[in-house]
Amino acid sequence: MDRGLVAAFLFLGGVFMHIPDGFLEAKTWLTTAAVSTGILGYSVMKTKQELNDRQIPKLGVMAAFIFAAQMINFPVVGGTSGHLLGAALATILLGPWSASLVLATVLIIQCLVFQDGGLTALGANILNMAIIGTFVAQVVYRPLSKLLSKLTSRKWPVALASFIASWLSVVVASGAAAVELALSNRIPLEVGLPAMLGVHALIGIGEGVITAAVVLAVWQVGFSPSRLEKGGAYSE
Template sequence: MHIPDGFLDPKIWVGASAVSAGALAAAVSNTRKVLEDRQVPALGVMAAFIFAAQMINFPVAGGTSGHLLGGALAAILLGPWSAGLILTTVLVIQMLFFYDGGLTALGANVLNMAVIAPWVAYGTYRLLGGLFRGNAGRTVATFLAAWLSVMAAALACSLEIAFSGTVPLAVVLPAMLGWHALIGIGEGLITVVVVSFVSRLWGLEQPGQKSYAGGEQL
């Protein structure tokens, strides 16, 4: 879902960059309060894993592919503030070295994938995690959090493109949500598998617990 240069007009990409810059500043100041020295390498490993996983496009249907975004994965395992820093780092490296996502669109891409996706995932996970207990409940909460994070990012991406005057919202929105409803299933499955594996390793059992690796309340 990396927006290239050329899809957004200046008012949208400047606006999105301003919102993203504010969110990043808040992420730095919030992680600063909770992150411990020994937890720094975990952020690096999560960022490396998400970058690698994003390279693996899986086919969804009719000649379209998708890949993990990782916003939900990072938010559920390390917290939404750390997730924002992780996804932003991935997006900046992807833009600078691989030109995946445009230079002017970086702010919008950060907003969609490093801010909106992790927070929607985190909110959904906390909400549903409080409703359903036990392992099965956690699995459902994780899956839906991941699926919704992709849908929310696709919605934001559609709005940015439509309000740039590139294509009408009524045209771009149904198409984006349709494809990403399918891609989101892949996101949900991968997130469930990795989260259940890593949380067993880290002893994370329920939402609300402090992440051993990230310091944030999950």
């Protein structure tokens, strides 16, 4: 128990899921890199179906937006601040396939330019944030917002569904990072998993609140993601 406490305490200083080089064994990073490459390849295919191949410039601008959104600090508690991961935000606004491509792009640039996240850990980082993060957000957001909108007025279901989706996406992604570290025999799962999940359950609240605020504001303007799809107002 003490060890779990210590872990949580130390992690609280400011944890992001950008795993650096050196923490993952070769078998782990090779596997995660292969899995990420495969799924990203599938995302590219799906994006081409949903969007037009020529609309890649649009995704680029959206990736720049997510990049900028990650740079905005929000206050957490007592003067400390956190920043967005953006997986759920991108998924809700752009759809899961485009979102995973956009986030992978951001992660690759962060790795190559800022050394934020390691080269060998890139596959794992993409898997955690760009793939698992967006997948969880997608699986939770759509049904939940539909279900909730049957119960109450128009505004709150969207906010609540985005909060839950982004909170879960952060927590599950951090759990995946803990599993990868455990598979590399770095930190035992029974210590790492509760610590990562515990801390990110707190960090996720910030992510959730901000995501909900953004989605709500976008929603109130009358934006709908369907405009991005093929056959939408701007598709040609």
